[in-house]
Amino acid sequence: MKDTDLKTQLVQDRRYLHAHPEEGWCEFETTYYIIERLKKLGLKVLSGLEIIEPQEVMGRNETIVKAAEERAISHGVPVNFLKKLNGYTGAVAVLETGKPGPVTAIRVDIDCLPIEETTEPNHEANLGNYHSEYSGFSHACGHDGHTAVGLGVAAWLAAHKDELNGTIKILFQPAEEGVRGAAAMAAKGIVDDVDWFVGAHIGCSAHLGEVGVSHQGYLATTKFDLEYEGIQAAAGSPEKGRSALMCAAATCMTLGSLPGHSQGISRVQIGKLISGTGRNIIAPHAYLQLEVRGETTEINDYMAKNVEMAVRGLADAYGVKYKLTRMGEAVTYKGDEEAINLVKAAASETEGVIKVYDTNSKVGSEDCTVLIRRVQQHGGKAAFFYYGCNHPGHHRADFCIQDEQSLPVGLGVYVNFIKRVNGV
Numbered sequence: 001m002k003d004t005d006l007k008t009q010l011v012q013d014r015r016y017l018h019a020h021p022e023e024g025w026c027e028f029e030t031t032y033y034i035i036e037r038l039k040k041l042g043l044k045v046l047s048g049l050e051i052i053e054p055q056e057v058m059g060r061n062e063t064i065v066k067a068a069e070e071r072a073i074s075h076g077v078p079v080n081f082l083k084k085l086n087g088y089t090g091a092v093a094v095l096e097t098g099k100p101g102p103v104t105a106i107r108v109d110i111d112c113l114p115i116e117e118t119t120e121p122n123h124e125a126n127l128g129n130y131h132s133e134y135s136g137f138s139h140a141c142g143h144d145g146h147t148a149v150g151l152g153v154a155a156w157l158a159a160h161k162d163e164l165n166g167t168i169k170i171l172f173q174p175a176e177e178g179v180r181g182a183a184a185m186a187a188k189g190i191v192d193d194v195d196w197f198v199g200a201h202i203g204c205s206a207h208l209g210e211v212g213v214s215h216q217g218y219l220a221t222t223k224f225d226l227e228y229e230g231i232q233a234a235a236g237s238p239e240k241g242r243s244a245l246m247c248a249a250a251t252c253m254t255l256g257s258l259p260g261h262s263q264g265i266s267r268v269q270i271g272k273l274i275s276g277t278g279r280n281i282i283a284p285h286a287y288l289q290l291e292v293r294g295e296t297t298e299i300n301d302y303m304a305k306n307v308e309m310a311v312r313g314l315a316d317a318y319g320v321k322y323k324l325t326r327m328g329e330a331v332t333y334k335g336d337e338e339a340i341n342l343v344k345a346a347a348s349e350t351e352g353v354i355k356v357y358d359t360n361s362k363v364g365s366e367d368c369t370v371l372i373r374r375v376q377q378h379g380g381k382a383a384f385f386y387y388g389c390n391h392p393g394h395h396r397a398d399f400c401i402q403d404e405q406s407l408p409v410g411l412g413v414y415v416n417f418i419k420r421v422n423g424v
């Protein structure tokens with residue numbers, strides 16, 4: 001495939017994916033699209049239980065997943081294909097060159113966000129006529145671009161396999177939003193043999209034509225769902241009831257005033273609380289979504305422990321039962337100098353790049369860190385970079401990425417990195 005064809009393909013793939021956004025653990029049409037392509041390219045493909053450790057899956061709702069499978073079937077995804085996935089989305093492409101050399105892995109995430117895309121006529125997707133076809137959902141973080149770039153790397157690998165040695169893997173990871181998917185892939189051991197690992201995100205601090213290479217950062221985070229179960233009773237007989245709602249309210253106040261940590265940034269946030277059935281009924285149920293973050297994994301663990309302690313105590317105090325479930329988790333990131341320098345060199349020789357800069361990822365969270373930590377624990381080296389676009393801010397209805405210019409840069413950095421470490 002010629003380079004110009006590759007660029008056209010990148011944009012086409014991205015726009016198809018943009019019009020068909022699927023949320024975490026529901027990416028069945030996306031996975032089908034990816035795997036069909038990888039097979040056509042002649043790459044080895046792993047999927048389902050080959051790449052996901054079910055016990056480590058976080059934040060996956062069986063009812064929502066089932067509905068997504070049904071929709072996929074109604075859109076032409078074969079039932080047999082879905083059977084092989086065993087309910088788990090994502091894929092890994094593997095190129096085994098048969099020649100001795102390092103194992104290199106890149107990772108792209110494939111899920112969207114529950115955000116309704118803007119109908120503003122000047123929005124890129126509206127101008128280009130590839131607006132999200134699924135109401136309430138859109139690729140408002142650019143993972144459609146990431147996936148397209150992953151497919152671009154796959155096409156490049158297939159076309160240049162004779163010029164490569166070792167093994168190259170492309171991880172198409174589900175459920176990055178809410179930091180839910182990486183742990184299940186890491187636990188499966190698919191990066192345990194990896195010598196070089198690179199992850200990336202479009203946008204963030206990088207403008208169009210810029211590549212930011214990250215040295216360290218990201219906040220470690222734990223996402224929780226919390227349920228309280230009390231006893232329903234009439235308001236006139238309060239001694240007969242146990243209010244889950246009052247316990248939930250007390251939880252908000254208590255967690256909101258948790259002490260911080262002297263060694264760095266810490267955060268606690270309760271983003272959702274649903275409770276109550278009516279004015280004169282003691283509420284039997286409460287449901288909360290909350291999260292903690294920390295500048296280091298230790299600080300995050302400290303915050304998570306505080307939450308567990310407070311919830312246990314409050315449930316006791318209010319005489320209600322509780323269920324605290326970990327829905328997602330990410331750690332902090334520290335890149336390896338050698339891998340960072342290789343990414344910088346790869347970026348410098350990429351067409352369309354006007355600036356390469358060093359950066360740290362101060363805020364936010366990203367579960368690629370979980371895969372990176374796994375690689376490093378097994379002796380591999382890893383780095384993370386940003387390839388730029390001009391955007392109004394991530395997770396917004398009008399998020400945009402200028403795919404024609406931005407995606408070839410992402411592809412170029414990955415490809416140049418692979419050439420450097422796996423070139424013959």
Ligand SMILES: [Zn+2]
Pocket residue numbers: 141142143176201
């Ligand atoms: Zn993202």
